[in-house]
Structures are given as structure tokens and as C-alpha cells.
Amino acid sequence: MSTLRVHDLGPLEVSVGGHRVPIRGRVPAAILALLAAHANEFVPVDTVVDTVWGESAPDAAWRTLDSHVFRLRKQLEPERATGTPPAVLLKQSDGLLLRVTAEQLDSLRFTALVEAADPARPADCLDRCDEALALWRGTPTGTEAWVAGMTELRAQATERRLDALIRTGHPDRTLPEFDRLVGEWPFREHLHALRMTALHRCGRTEQALTVYEEVRRTLRDELGTAPGAELREVQRLILEGEPTAPREPEIHLPATMTALLGRESELAAVRGLLGEHRLVTLTGTAGTGKTRLAVEIARRAAAAYPDGVWFVDLAPVLAGEPVAEVVGATIGGTAATASSPGEALRTAVRGRRMLLVVDNCEHLLAEAAETVTTVLAAGTAVTVLATSREPLDLVGEVLYPVRQLAAAGVELFVERLRAAAPELVITGEVRERAAEICTDLDGLPLAIELAAARARVYSLDEIRDQVRTDPVRLARIGRPGTERRQSLQSALDWGHRLLTPAEQLVHRRLAALPGTFGLQAAAATVGLPVAETADLLAMLVNRSLLTATPGASGTRFRQLVVVRAHAAHELGDETESTLDRRDAWVAALATVESRTDRLDLRRRYRTVDAHYPAVRAMLARGLVERPTAAAARTAGWLHGYWYYRGQLVEAVRWLELACGTVDPDDGIAVSWAHIGLAKMLAHQGRVDRSREHSALGLAVADRIGPAERGAFGLDVAIQAGNLWSAGDPEAGRQMLHRIPAGDAVLEVLADATRSLVESDRVDPTTTLTRAEAVYPRARELDLDVAAWMAARAGSYAALAAGAAEVGMTWSERVIELHLAEGGALGGAFVEMRANFLALAGDHLAAVRLYSAARAQRHREGLEWRAAPETDGLRATARAALSAADYEKAWRAGADLTLAQIIAG
Structure with a gap:
């Protein structure tokens, strides 16, 4: 297998086996750039869509994402064998992951080399810095924080390289580089100190002192500051004629006994932010590792702070205790000659270029914020790195959320x-x-x-x-x-005690919502008005007890597993009433009107997508733990959702339970449960049981009210087509006659169903004529299900007539309508399209779609194949191709999606 290298430090390129090429396509390149910036971490799909498309993201972005991922995989792993899962670009339902080593990704290799470049071993440091900087080909593409982090790391590598050259006796080799570097980084005092040292070592002492005066004026005029301790010390040593070597800064940090794993990108990003901002706050829930990360960042950044790195832990400090006094005592300030702890602290930091790490600020936000303000105002060269479960909320504060570890x-x-x-x-x-x-x-x-x-x-x-x-x-x-x-x-209790009573109420009641959820579901579950709930959710996000992910359909919230477990402990006696409110909200999704209003139904299906863990929890509680008619009605309503999402096995399980629980007096709920189960069984080829449940669903026709006739008729029509497709055309025709009459919509539905279930009794020309007549009527009424059935009838008739071109048109309509309804899989429809391609003589394309159809049927839990004509046509296509071409086409089709197939 050829070696993969991703070159992301400049124009994005990949090389496989030494042949370097750019990434083809703007969107695949943007996806790879984002994943490379978060290498070996799962990136949520919503984040990918928002980053790649931004506010202009089309509604179909989530569907087309699969197509772009497919193209990207082909470039990253061109030699991947058929049936072998991808090893580099992985996709789960909720995110993408780029799995690479430091040898496969330039930015990881760059980071590892710079971190290993120890100034105490100058020769080795020089080699590592040279190797690292050779990887840098220009400004990389990525998130702002990641680019800032990599840029800062490049600056540090450059400075370490220059320092190593000076220490190994080659200061003359550094001089030609300084003019360019100083122009790029005019305010990096360590760079100027190295330049002065190199000039002095080369016998150009007067020029070295001139550099000091130039830097002093620049800092005064541009930043209003004076040279820091390192520059002043270098000037003093030059004036006294002593050898110049920058002094080692004091490092006052807690000892660490273990290596920090999995935080390379965060280390680089935060160090980059520290180079640009004077106050950076690491936020995150209890246990995310904020303190450990802050300590490691401070240790690695120490060389940039000649007056030292200092660590202050506020966890033991009680509310009301003077935080300024604690900080001052830690860094060496004294109140003996000062009028107050604040004045002593101002005196202690004034004129010092230092990094102050203030840990665990969340329980002393006001006091910590006041002290940090004092430090930053008095010490204009001081940088503060804080950790807190919520922001200090100061002007100029930059927040960096510390995430959980992925791989x-x-x-x-x-x-x-x-x-x-x-x-x-x-x-x-x-x-x-x-x-x-x-x-x-x-x-x-x-x-x-x-x-x-x-x-x-x-x-x-x-x-x-x-x-x-x-x-x-x-x-x-x-x-x-x-x-x-x-x-x-205890870690979570620490933060819970800081919440207001209203925040504690929302925190504990959200335990009833597993997975992600939206504002409306949260408000219904916690039992508060939407506006009030919105404010309280924002506060919990701010306090790192909720995560929030913006998306096209609104912000999604989620409690981490351990936070949700803590909330469930707090819920106690409120558990049942809270679960009742959640279940009532889920049950309210199942309306009769939505079954005939396709736009509303698709919207509600998207709501189910976003809250499926809560929906599943409601069904488990209401169909297994304590059966209720409301849960049975909801399961019956969901049968269409499960079909379009390709979840037939799960659908059968829930619907079988629903059939035994449904209220017999609720006619529409009985029909939803039994006919819904009958549909799923028909798709699985279990025709006998499908007929049984069809009959039970039809038996309640006299209990269907006028407002429910459309929804009932729709399900009866679809099941008629399902039975016909499953190999029982007579049962399908019997179902056809049970479609209620009475309005134009039901009439068109019946005509569309007739075109399909009678197609085996009439010649293909008659079926095509019927389909052509009813299809435009269905589209005019926005009755997509009827149009879809007519299109299926046209497909079958065209196949029987051997009319490939006509069949391709009908096949395309079938798939497009299925996609419009939210369908993700459609193996039978892809198989039909492959048959038409084989008829037309496009054997390569036919084989690709046969492969796609087989893969989709298996993902649906169905047997391959669906149409009896497939075996002969596929054999024809296979015979027309060489073994190599057939195998290549079969591999190419395995991962195709419906959207890609229609796109051509």
C-alpha cells in the first residue's frame, strides 16, 4: 500500500506513493482542511457544513456531504480494496474523523518536531527546526484559531533555529534573515534580542545597540510600552562587554508526573492566542482537563516570558477572601509598604514580562475578574491564562473551550x-x-x-x-x-452549587432528554415558557454544563453523559413527572394532519431526526416499561419515518409492540399501527404476515372520521403498491378498492395506485398511458406519494417493454421523489435504474449501480435482488466487460448515495 501524506502547511495537497497533487474541488478541500486542523478528532457534521458552506449552506448540504466525502476518500485511499472499510477518512452518523499519524500529516509532524527541539541541545535543536520549517510552504488553510496556533509555532521554531545557530558558533549565518523576519514580526522582543546577540557576537556591537534604540522607539510609538527584561538584559551585557546569553525564566508551575496526551492541536492553538492576546480563558465542564492543559501550555511557552511563569490555584480560596492578596503573595508582591493588596499587586507586576496562570476561577468570578483587571492594567507586558467553567466576562478576554478527547x-x-x-x-x-x-x-x-x-x-x-x-x-x-x-x-457538585435555583431545575430536568435536543423540546420537558428556558439554557452553556451546536434548523443542545448522570441523581422524585412531559412532547409530533401535509411531515421528521434518542426513550418507556396508548399511536405514526430512513428492522420491533398496546377505539391509531407494520413486513418479503396486518388495519375503516380519511387512504394506497411489489398482486388490487372515495386527492391517489397494481394485467403501453395521465395531476396537487407510485408503474412498464430511455426518465422521477420525502436508501429503485442502463448498453454504469443497489438493500436489512429481470441483465453487463473493468466498476458503486446517482 502506497504511503499517504497530507500537506496542509500551505496550499492543500496530498501525495500517495510520492506523487503530489492538489485536492480536487473546493468543498472536498475545505472538508480536508477542517479535518486536518482537528486531526484524529471527530468533527460534528453540523460543524463541517457550517465551516464549508457557512450561512449560504443549501438545504441539501447534509446530503451532498456524502458525495464530497466519497470523492475525498478516493483521493486519500485510491488503492483501497473492495469491501475494505476506509482507514483514513471515517464517517459516523454524527461526525467525520481524519485518522492520520504524524508521518502522514505535515502539521502534526511540524508540531512534533518543534516540541522536540530542545534549546539546551543546540545542534539537535537546529536539525529539528530545519526539518520542521522545510514543511512550511505558505499560510495554511484552516480555522482561525488553528492557523494562529500554527503561525505562532512557526515563529517559535524560527527563533529556536536562530538561537541554535548562535549557540553553535554561527551567528553570521543568522544576520541575512533578520530583516525579513523583523518585518514579519516587528513586536517579538525575543527575536530582537537574538538579533542584538548575533550582531554583538559578529563584532558589530554599535549596530546591536542601535537595534535596541530602534526597538525601544517602536514599542513606545506603536504600543505605548517599554522594552521588556530580556531586551534590557541583553543591552546591559553588551554595554558591559560580557558574552550575551538570554537568561532562563523562572518557572513556578505544579509538577506533572505523566505526559499530556491528545492535546497537540489545543497546545498550538492556545499558544498562538497567547501571542496575540493578553487574556485567554480556558473553559469547559468539570474534568475536561483545563488545569493540566494550562500548565503544559505555560511550561512550553515559558521562553517567551523572561520574567517568569507563575501559577495561582484559586480552588482553596473561599468567597470573600482577597484574591489580589493570594496572587500577590504567589508572585512575590508584598503589602508591607503598600496601602492595599491591590496596590502591592500592581507594584509586583509593573514592568515585568510574565505569564500568570489563574486556575479555577468559577466560584470567585467577580473577585477573580477584578484581580485580573488590576494585573493587566498595571503590568502592560503581563499575559494571563485563566481556567474557569464560565468566562470572566472581561473586555478583551478570548475564550478557548476545552473539548473532551476523541481518539x-x-x-x-x-x-x-x-x-x-x-x-x-x-x-x-x-x-x-x-x-x-x-x-x-x-x-x-x-x-x-x-x-x-x-x-x-x-x-x-x-x-x-x-x-x-x-x-x-x-x-x-x-x-x-x-x-x-x-x-x-464531587467535581460536578462543585459547579452545581454555583447555579441559581432556576438553573438547577433546568439542569436536573434535562436529564430526561438523551442525545441532542432543541429549545422547544427542552421547554416542554422542563415545564417552563420557551423564552425563560432559552435564557436558562444559555446560562448552562456559559457554565459548561451544556454543549451548544448551531445548525441550519436551530441550535442543538446536549448534556455530556456524566453531566446527564449527575442531573438524573438530582432529579429524584421529579423523575416520573419530567418523563411524562417529555413523552407528551414526543406524542404531540404524531398528528393526523401531518400525514397528508407533506411539507409539515418532512419538518416533523427532521424534528424526529434531531431528537431520536428522546423519541426512542419515549417508545421504550411507553411500549415496554409501562405501555400506553399514546406511545402506540406515536409508533404507528412513525412508520413512514422508519421507511424513509431505512430502519425497517427497528420499525417492525416497535410496531409489533404498538399493535398490542394501541387503543382499539382510536381508529386512525389502529390503522397506523397495523398497516404501518404491514408495510414494513411487505418490504421484507414477509407477505403472509403483511396481509394479516393489512386486514386488521382495514377492519377499523368504519371508525375513521372525515378528517382522517386522507391519511387513511394514503396508507392503504401505499400498502396496495407494497403488496403488489412483494409478489402478491391480487392482494394489492384488493387493497386498491379499499381506498376511500370522496375528493380529488383520493381520486388521484386511487388512479396512481391502479396504474401500478394493475400493470401486470394490462400491456405495458396501457400502463405507460395511465402513468403519464396521472403523474402531472399528482404533481399539480403536490401529492408526491401518488406521483411516486405512477413513476414506479412507468418504470415497471418500461422494463417490460424494453424501453430503456423511457424507463430512465421514470426511474429518475422515482428516486427524486423518494429523496424529496427524506429517503436515504432506495436499493430497489437503484436496481431498476441499473437495469435500464444495462438495457441501453451502458454496462460500466449499470455495474456501478448494481453494486450501489446491493449495498443499499443490505443496509436496509433486505435481500438483494428486488426485480427478477436483474439476474439476466446483470449477467449481460458482466459478459460485456473485462474482469478488471467489472471489478473496478463494482468497487466504484459500493458507496454511491441516491443523490450522487441522480447527479450522474
């Missing part, structure tokens, strides 16, 4: 596992179990560490079960740590 979570778990149970052999099975545990913990670093530590007592299977039962019970084994980090429960 790197497994590496963290395995690393901690080695320490907890060194005798355990790390096999593939161990890694699989680790991946399950990390997924169940949402990649939360503290939770992962606590879970891995339990391996000294429990097996990985037991740990997984404990996590799934109650993740917040994870706690340290052995000597306890600080109280708030003793367990997940």
Missing part, C-alpha cells in the same frame, strides 16, 4: 491502565473495551483516568458495566485527591 481518549486510558495494572497485556481486545468505555464517558479526561484506575480491582468488562450503570460514581481508589476531584460526583 486520543483511548491512548489516555491505555496509558493510565499500564500504571494501574502493569501485568495486563494491552491486546486489540483491551483497546476495543477501552474505546467502549471512553465513548460511554464522552472522552472526559478525568472520567477516563478514574475509570482506568479501577483496573487494579475490576476487569474491563466490569468497569464498562459500572460506567454504563452510573458514571458519576467513579471515584479515586486509594489516597484521596482534593475534595472536588475525588470523584465525578
Whole structure:
């Protein structure tokens, strides 16, 4: 297999086997740039769409995304064998992931080389910096924060390289580079210090001192500041004629005993932000690793702060205690000669170029904000890196949300596992179990560490079960740590105590909504007005107890698994009433009107998509735990949703339960449940059972009210076509006669159904004439289901007549209408289109679609093939091609989507 390299430090290119080419297409290039900036992390689909298309994203962006991912995979893995899953660009229902090593992605390789370039070993440092900078081909494309981080890393690599050249006795080699570099980075004092040192070492002392005066004027005129301690020290050493070597800054940070895993992109991004802003706050929920990340960032950035790096932990400080005094005492300020702690702090930071890390600000927001303001106002060269579960809300503050670990979570778990149970052999099975545990913990670093530590007592299977039962019970084994980090429960309690009573109410009641949810669902579940709920959700996001992801259909919210478990503990006696409100909201989606209003139905189906975990939870509660008629009615209404989403197996399971629970006096609910189940069974080829449930659904026709006749007629018509397609045309024709009469819509529906279920009794020309007559009538009434049935009839008739060109037109209409209804899979329709291509002699295209049809049928849980004519036509296509061409076409079709097939 040829080696893949992604070159993202400049114009985006890839090379496979040494042949370098640009990424084809703007959208695939934008997708790859985003994923490269988040290498080895899952990026939500909504984030991809928003980044690639922005506010101009078309409604079909989520569908066309598959097409672009398919094209990108072909370029990243051109030699991937048929049936082999992709190894580089992975896609799940909720996100994309670029899985690469440092050797495969230039930005990862660049970061690793710069981090390994130790100034204490100048020769080695020079080699690593040269290798890293050779990867840089121009400004990369990516998110603003990522580009800033990489740009800052490049500046640091450049400075380390120049310093290494000076230290290895080659200051003359650095001089030609400084004019260009100073023009690019005019305010980097360390760069100017290196330039002065190089000039002095080359015997150009007067010029070195002139540089100092030029820099002093520039800083004064442009920034209103004076040279920092490093520049002043270099000037002093030059004036005194001493060898110049920048002094090592003081580093006052907590000791770290383990490596920081999976945070390379965050380290680079935040260091870039620190180079541009004076106040950066790391935010995130309990246990995301804000403190550990801040410490590592400060340690790696220390060289840029000649007056030192200082760490202040506010966690032990109680409300009302003087934060300024705590900070001042830490960095060496004294109030002995000052009028107040604030004045002592101002004196301590004035004129110092230093980095101050202020940890755990969330419980002292007002006091911490006041102290940080004092520091930044007095020390104009001071930079503050804060950590807090919510922002300090200061002017100029830049927020950086610390996310959970994605793929790197497994590496963290395995690393901690080695320490907890060194005798355990790390096999593939161990890694699989680790991946399950990390997924169940949402990649939360503290939770992962606590879970891995339990391996000294429990097996990985037991740990997984404990996590799934109650993740917040994870706690340290052995000597306890600080109280708030003793367990997940205590870490979350720490933040929960800071909430207002209204925020606590919303926090605990949201436990009833698994997965993502929107504002309307949240308001209904918590039992508060929408406007009030909107404000409280914003506060919980601000306090890092909710995540929020903007999308085309509105902002989606989500509680992390451990946050939701904590909320469920707090819910207590309110559990049943809260679940009742959630279930009532889900049940309200199932209206009779939506079954005949296609636009409203599609909108409601999108709502189901966005809240499917909550919908599934409602069905489990209302059909398994404590059966209710409302849940049965909802399941019956959902049968069309399950069909269009290709979830037939799940549909049968829920609908069988619904049939035994439905209210017998609710005629439309009975028909939805039984005819809905009959539809799914027909698609699966289980015709006998399909007929049985069809009869049970038809038996309540006399209980169908006038307002429900359209919805009832629609389901009867569709099932008539299903039975005909499943091989029981007579049963389909009997269903045709049960379509209610009485209005133009039902009349067109009946005519469209007749064109299909009677097509085997009349000649193809008659069927085509019927389809051509009813199709425009159905489109005029916006009756897409009737138009779809007419188009299917036209397809079957064209195939029987051997009319390939006519059949292609009808086939395209079938697929387009199926897509318009929200259908994701349609193996039978793709198979029909392949048959027409084979008839027309386009054998390569036919084989591609046969492959796509087979893949889609299997994903639908259905047998391949659907049409009896397929075997002969596919054999004809196979015979017309060489074995190599056939295999290539078959591979190319396996991942095609319906949208790609229509697009050609």
C-alpha cells in the first residue's frame, strides 16, 4: 500500500506513493482542511457544513456531504480494496474523523518536531527546526484559531533555529534573515534580542545597540510600552562587554508526573492566542482537563516570558477572601509598604514580562475578574491564562473551550491502565473495551483516568458495566485527591452549587432528554415558557454544563453523559413527572394532519431526526416499561419515518409492540399501527404476515372520521403498491378498492395506485398511458406519494417493454421523489435504474449501480435482488466487460448515495 501524506502547511495537497497533487474541488478541500486542523478528532457534521458552506449552506448540504466525502476518500485511499472499510477518512452518523499519524500529516509532524527541539541541545535543536520549517510552504488553510496556533509555532521554531545557530558558533549565518523576519514580526522582543546577540557576537556591537534604540522607539510609538527584561538584559551585557546569553525564566508551575496526551492541536492553538492576546480563558465542564492543559501550555511557552511563569490555584480560596492578596503573595508582591493588596499587586507586576496562570476561577468570578483587571492594567507586558467553567466576562478576554478527547481518549486510558495494572497485556481486545468505555464517558479526561484506575480491582468488562450503570460514581481508589476531584460526583457538585435555583431545575430536568435536543423540546420537558428556558439554557452553556451546536434548523443542545448522570441523581422524585412531559412532547409530533401535509411531515421528521434518542426513550418507556396508548399511536405514526430512513428492522420491533398496546377505539391509531407494520413486513418479503396486518388495519375503516380519511387512504394506497411489489398482486388490487372515495386527492391517489397494481394485467403501453395521465395531476396537487407510485408503474412498464430511455426518465422521477420525502436508501429503485442502463448498453454504469443497489438493500436489512429481470441483465453487463473493468466498476458503486446517482 502506497504511503499517504497530507500537506496542509500551505496550499492543500496530498501525495500517495510520492506523487503530489492538489485536492480536487473546493468543498472536498475545505472538508480536508477542517479535518486536518482537528486531526484524529471527530468533527460534528453540523460543524463541517457550517465551516464549508457557512450561512449560504443549501438545504441539501447534509446530503451532498456524502458525495464530497466519497470523492475525498478516493483521493486519500485510491488503492483501497473492495469491501475494505476506509482507514483514513471515517464517517459516523454524527461526525467525520481524519485518522492520520504524524508521518502522514505535515502539521502534526511540524508540531512534533518543534516540541522536540530542545534549546539546551543546540545542534539537535537546529536539525529539528530545519526539518520542521522545510514543511512550511505558505499560510495554511484552516480555522482561525488553528492557523494562529500554527503561525505562532512557526515563529517559535524560527527563533529556536536562530538561537541554535548562535549557540553553535554561527551567528553570521543568522544576520541575512533578520530583516525579513523583523518585518514579519516587528513586536517579538525575543527575536530582537537574538538579533542584538548575533550582531554583538559578529563584532558589530554599535549596530546591536542601535537595534535596541530602534526597538525601544517602536514599542513606545506603536504600543505605548517599554522594552521588556530580556531586551534590557541583553543591552546591559553588551554595554558591559560580557558574552550575551538570554537568561532562563523562572518557572513556578505544579509538577506533572505523566505526559499530556491528545492535546497537540489545543497546545498550538492556545499558544498562538497567547501571542496575540493578553487574556485567554480556558473553559469547559468539570474534568475536561483545563488545569493540566494550562500548565503544559505555560511550561512550553515559558521562553517567551523572561520574567517568569507563575501559577495561582484559586480552588482553596473561599468567597470573600482577597484574591489580589493570594496572587500577590504567589508572585512575590508584598503589602508591607503598600496601602492595599491591590496596590502591592500592581507594584509586583509593573514592568515585568510574565505569564500568570489563574486556575479555577468559577466560584470567585467577580473577585477573580477584578484581580485580573488590576494585573493587566498595571503590568502592560503581563499575559494571563485563566481556567474557569464560565468566562470572566472581561473586555478583551478570548475564550478557548476545552473539548473532551476523541481518539486520543483511548491512548489516555491505555496509558493510565499500564500504571494501574502493569501485568495486563494491552491486546486489540483491551483497546476495543477501552474505546467502549471512553465513548460511554464522552472522552472526559478525568472520567477516563478514574475509570482506568479501577483496573487494579475490576476487569474491563466490569468497569464498562459500572460506567454504563452510573458514571458519576467513579471515584479515586486509594489516597484521596482534593475534595472536588475525588470523584465525578464531587467535581460536578462543585459547579452545581454555583447555579441559581432556576438553573438547577433546568439542569436536573434535562436529564430526561438523551442525545441532542432543541429549545422547544427542552421547554416542554422542563415545564417552563420557551423564552425563560432559552435564557436558562444559555446560562448552562456559559457554565459548561451544556454543549451548544448551531445548525441550519436551530441550535442543538446536549448534556455530556456524566453531566446527564449527575442531573438524573438530582432529579429524584421529579423523575416520573419530567418523563411524562417529555413523552407528551414526543406524542404531540404524531398528528393526523401531518400525514397528508407533506411539507409539515418532512419538518416533523427532521424534528424526529434531531431528537431520536428522546423519541426512542419515549417508545421504550411507553411500549415496554409501562405501555400506553399514546406511545402506540406515536409508533404507528412513525412508520413512514422508519421507511424513509431505512430502519425497517427497528420499525417492525416497535410496531409489533404498538399493535398490542394501541387503543382499539382510536381508529386512525389502529390503522397506523397495523398497516404501518404491514408495510414494513411487505418490504421484507414477509407477505403472509403483511396481509394479516393489512386486514386488521382495514377492519377499523368504519371508525375513521372525515378528517382522517386522507391519511387513511394514503396508507392503504401505499400498502396496495407494497403488496403488489412483494409478489402478491391480487392482494394489492384488493387493497386498491379499499381506498376511500370522496375528493380529488383520493381520486388521484386511487388512479396512481391502479396504474401500478394493475400493470401486470394490462400491456405495458396501457400502463405507460395511465402513468403519464396521472403523474402531472399528482404533481399539480403536490401529492408526491401518488406521483411516486405512477413513476414506479412507468418504470415497471418500461422494463417490460424494453424501453430503456423511457424507463430512465421514470426511474429518475422515482428516486427524486423518494429523496424529496427524506429517503436515504432506495436499493430497489437503484436496481431498476441499473437495469435500464444495462438495457441501453451502458454496462460500466449499470455495474456501478448494481453494486450501489446491493449495498443499499443490505443496509436496509433486505435481500438483494428486488426485480427478477436483474439476474439476466446483470449477467449481460458482466459478459460485456473485462474482469478488471467489472471489478473496478463494482468497487466504484459500493458507496454511491441516491443523490450522487441522480447527479450522474
